[in-house]
Amino acid sequence: MGVAGLVAGIAGLAVSYLASMALAIRESPVVAVGEAVIQLVPGAVIEPAIDLLGHYDKPVLVATVVVLLGVAFVLTGLAARVAWWRALVLIGVVVGIGLAAVMTRNGATPYHSLPSLLGLVAWIGSLAALTRPLQQPERTPTGRRGFLFGLIGVGAVTAAAVVVGNLLASARKRIERSRQLLKLTQVTEPEVDGASQLHLDGVTAFQTPNDEFYLIHTAIVVPTIEPDEWRLRIHGLVDNPLELSYADLVEREFTEAWITLNCVSNSVGGDLIGNAWWSGVRLADLLAEAGVSPEADAILQTSEDGWTCGTPLAAVTDDRNAMLAVAMNGEPLPIDHGFPVRTIVPGLYGFVSACKWVVDIEVTRFDRFEAYWTGKGWSEQAPVKLSSRIDVPSSGDSVTAGTVRVGGVAWAQHTGIQSVEVALDGGRWQPAALAGVPSDDTWVQWVAAIEVPPGDHLLRVRATDKAGTVQTGVQRDVAPDGATGWHEIDFTATED
Ligand SMILES: Nc1nc2c(c(=O)[nH]1)N[C@H]1C(S)=C(S)[C@@H](COP(=O)(O)O)O[C@H]1N2
Ligand SMILES: [Mo]
Numbered sequence: 364m365g366v367a368g369l370v371a372g373i374a375g376l377a378v379s380y381l382a383s384m385a386l387a388i389r390e391s392p393v394v395a396v397g398e399a400v401i402q403l404v405p406g407a408v409i410e411p412a413i414d415l416l417g418h419y420d421k422p423v424l425v426a427t428v429v430v431l432l433g434v435a436f437v438l439t440g441l442a443a444r445v446a447w448w449r450a451l452v453l454i455g456v457v458v459g460i461g462l463a464a465v466m467t468r469n470g471a472t473p474y475h476s477l478p479s480l481l482g483l484v485a486w487i488g489s490l491a492a493l494t495r496p497l498q499q500p501e502r503t504p505t506g507r508r509g510f511l512f513g514l515i516g517v518g519a520v521t522a523a524a525v526v527v528g529n530l531l532a533s534a535r536k537r538i539e540r541s542r543q544l545l546k547l548t549q550v551t552e553p554e555v556d557g558a559s560q561l562h563l564d565g566v567t568a569f570q571t572p573n574d575e576f577y578l579i580h581t582a583i584v585v586p587t588i589e590p591d592e593w594r595l596r597i598h599g600l601v602d603n604p605l606e607l608s609y610a611d612l613v614e615r616e617f618t619e620a621w622i623t624l625n626c627v628s629n630s631v632g633g634d635l636i637g638n639a640w641w642s643g644v645r646l647a648d649l650l651a652e653a654g655v656s657p658e659a660d661a662i663l664q665t666s667e668d669g670w671t672c673g674t675p676l677a678a679v680t681d682d683r684n685a686m687l688a689v690a691m692n693g694e695p696l697p698i699d700h701g702f703p704v705r706t707i708v709p710g711l712y713g714f715v716s717a718c719k720w721v722v723d724i725e726v727t728r729f730d731r732f733e734a735y736w737t738g739k740g741w742s743e744q745a746p747v748k749l750s751s752r753i754d755v756p757s758s759g760d761s762v763t764a765g766t767v768r769v770g771g772v773a774w775a776q777h778t779g780i781q782s783v784e785v786a787l788d789g790g791r792w793q794p795a796a797l798a799g800v801p802s803d804d805t806w807v808q809w810v811a812a813i814e815v816p817p818g819d820h821l822l823r824v825r826a827t828d829k830a831g832t833v834q835t836g837v838q839r840d841v842a843p844d845g846a847t848g849w850h851e852i853d854f855t856a857t858e859d
Contacts, residue, residue, distance in 0.1 A: 364494065367510070368440015368450070369433060371489035374517045375454075376432065377524035379461075379482030384531040385584050387699060392461035392479045393432070397424045399464035432457065443494055450490065458483045470574065485524075489517045531584060535698065538587040542702055545590065545695045549617040552693040553640030558799030561808045565755035566770040569798070569808060570621075571637035573697050579626050579635065579713065580699075581735070586667035586720040590703045595687070599663075599725035602654030609689075609703055615644045618684050620709075623774055623806045627712040627745055628841050632752055632850040636774070638805050641707050643688035646679040655680070655726050663725040663732050664706060664718035673734040674708060674716045675744060676726070683709050683777055683804070687721065709804035710777025712745045712845060742844040749775040749834050750847075751783055751809070751826040756854045764817040764856040770795075770810035771824060771850075779803030779829035785811050786823050795824075803829065815856045823851040 376393065383391040435457050443450035461479045465471060496509025559569040590609040598604040625636035650662075655676065662679060665671050679685040685708040689696060696702040701719025708716035714736045725732075729743055737743050751773035756762055773780045779800075784792035795811035809824075825834040838848035 364440045364444040365437040366440065366514075367490060367493035368438065368443065369436045370514060370517050370521075371486050371493055372432065372436025372439065372454075374489040374521045374524075375482040375486030377521040377528070378485035379478040381524040381528040381531075382478035382481045384528040384535070386474070386477060387535065387585060388475055388478060392465055392482065393425060393428055395464040395468065396428050396461055399467070400424060400428070439490070440494075443490060451487075454483065454486060485520070489520070492517060534587040538589065538698060538702065541589055541591075542695045542698065547613060547642070547690055547695060549613070550642040550690040550693060551619060553621075556799060556801060559801065559805075559808070561770065561798045561810050563755060563768055563770040563810050565757070566808050566810065567752075567754050567772050567806075569638060569805075570692065571639055573639070573692050573694070573700065576637040576639060576691075576700065577626065577635045578699055579628070580668075580719060581670055582668040585699055587698065588667055588703055588720060593703050593722070595704065595722055595724065597649060597653050597724045597726070599727045600656035600659040601650075601726050602656070603652070605649065605653050607649075612644055612687065612704065613689060615648070617642055618645050618686055619643075620684055620686075621801050621805045622707055622709045623776055623804065624707065624713055624717055625747060625774070625776075627714050627741065627845050629846065630841055631750070631838070631846050631848045632852075633846075636806070639691050640693060641686065641688045642690040642693075643686035643704075643707070646685045646687060646706070646708075647681070649687070650676075650680055650726070653726070659726045659728060661727055661729045661732075663727050663734065664721050665723040665725075666701075666718050667720040667722050670718070671732075671734045672715050672718050673729060673732060673737065673743060674706075674711065675729075678708050678711055678716070685709070685716075710747055712747055714741060715743075715745045740842045745844045747774070747776045748845040748847055749778070749780075749826055749828045749832055751824045751834060752850050753785075753822060753824050753852050756822075756852065758852040758854070760852075760854045762815065762854060762856050763859045764815055766812050767815045767856070768810060768812050769822060770808065772806040772808055773797075773824075773826040774806035775826065775828040776804050776806075778832075780807045781827045781829045781831070783807075783809040783811075783824060783826045785813060786825075787813055787815065788821050789823075792825070817856050817858050819853065819855050821851055821853055823849045825849050 380391045439450040439453045442453055458479055462476055465475050493513040496506045553570060555570050593609045595607045619642040622641050623638040629635035660676050661673050662676060663673050687704050688707045689704055691700055704721055705719040706717055706721050752771045754771040755769060773783045783795040785795055786792050793813060795809040798808040800807045827833045835847050836849045839846055
């Protein structure tokens with residue numbers, strides 16, 4: 364039974380490792396525990412240890428964690444023999460330590476708990492498969508044979524998980540290295556104009572750092588593409604089909620801009636939105652070179668992983684500087700954000716424009732294709748909707764009654780924000796002050812000072828765009844083409 368516990372434990376570890384690699388989570392739970400140990404152990408102990416072990420410090424640490432785990436696994440097997448619940452408690456503690464190490468890291472989200480949880484599931488399944496044959500009153504030859512088959516099965520799953528996990532990890536590492544070696548001479552560093560950044564704690568920063576930028580993609584394992592191997596075909600209703608390599612692309616003239624990207628699935632007040640400094644090549648120039656036929660009204664973009672989106676031709680050929688982006692916030696696109704090349708079109712939701720890992724652009728007509736999300740309850744065309752959000756206070760906050768500064772962001776990419784107003788408890792709309800913006804393609808921060816008496820309150824916000832449209836209070840769901848309605852928050856004001 365000790366063997367069963369050990370084998371099941373290793374299967375669980377292998378699955379958690381595979382899950383970490385497949386989900387592009389840098390640390391598997393074992394590594395996270397190792398790093399947590401380094402953090403928790405006082406320097407007085409760790410430094411002499413590092414000194415003693417030299418370069419072997421990390422492997423020794425990971426090996427120690429692994430040996431301790433092995434002992435725990437054997438114990439779970441022995442415990443399972445007496446009573447399953449004992450084994451479960453024991454493994455619960457082990458997984459709990461792993462989870463604690465993973466979840467206390469900076470920027471951990473519930474998503475990061477998946478490898479530990481999947482590992483737990485694999486462990487329970489393996490231990491059940493291995494112990495069932497042994498749980499007969501007497502050890503029979505069939506029981507032993509069943510155990511042997513169980514061992515082979517669990518062993519095969521373990522080996523497969525490790526092999527696939529390694530392949531994924533090494534592909535990603537290789538591409539990450541290529542990415543870091545890239546020198547994109549035309550890319551400049553983002554500079555946030557002081558006027559774009561108001562000083563009110565809690566208001567979303569004008570620039571969203573890459574590692575905080577929301578991520579949406581259908582791929583479970585994201586494409587890993589060497590820049591040298593990347594090709595883009597531009598074809599369809601054109602006079603001269605083009606095929607571009609990465610070198611061809613980055614030799615061309617660049618355009619750079621602050622552009623706010625948001626997801627159609629962002630609900631009112633949600634955070635599936637970010638603002639970055641993008642650098643790349645104007646799509647309009649490439650399409651002009653290809654010579655677009657007058658009957659075309661769309662481009663069908665396809666990514667390496669087969670995802671597709673349809674974008675109005677007008678939006679990628681007008682003066683809004685839709686681009687094939689190669690850099691985000693001054694560095695080569697992060698792998699998860701579409702490395703080496705993705706499309707960015709100001710003023711359209713991501714699902715109809717912002718193709719990551721783009722490899723194919725067909726100039727065509729909307730009546731000739733159906734893109735990935737079209738028909739699955741989402742619209743064929745989807746310009747961004749005028750919207751605004753309250754960042755401070757946040758719902759449930761308590762503030763001191765009197766003059767209260769409230770703030771947030773508002774956006775109407777490619778149209779621009781004219782004004783923002785707030786209303787307390789359904790009262791009159793009061794104007795907010797707006798920060799500066801480099802163009803109409805970004806969100807804008809707003810702040811207002813309002814008089815708040817003691818008690819419970821409801822604050823709402825609405826924006827007006829530069830075309831004079833006032834943001835509607837009619838609440839609509841995100842499907843099929845973006846949510847509408849005013850963002851409202853509850854807060855309490857107390858006398859000081
Ligand atoms: N290849 C690919 N590109 C894609 C998607 C996808 O699922 N696959 N999702 C789109 C959607 S719905 C959005 S909102 C944006 C999100 O871009 P980000 O993950 O860089 O924030 O990418 C778009 N591009
Ligand atoms: Mo999206």
